[in-house]
Amino acid sequence: MSNATLAPDLSNWDPENAETWDRRRAWRTLWITTYNLTLAFAVWYLVSAIAPRL
Known part of the structure; x- marks a missing residue:
């Protein structure tokens, strides 16, 4: 494994x-x-449309 990190340089x-x-x-x-x-x-729309039918 590598010890590299993806730290941004700001x-x-x-x-x-x-x-x-x-x-x-x-x-x-x-x-x-x-x-x-x-x-x-x-996803939000589908969940809100399916949840009342459960």
Whole structure:
């Protein structure tokens, strides 16, 4: 097993600096969060529709 950790490096975080933004990562994050929110809504909807029929 590896002892590597996935600790984020936030020692130099400047949200106003456009050079530090990664376009690919931003789009990937947007798609992942959109998918997860859609999936969460679908699960919530199905549970709320099925639960009263039990």
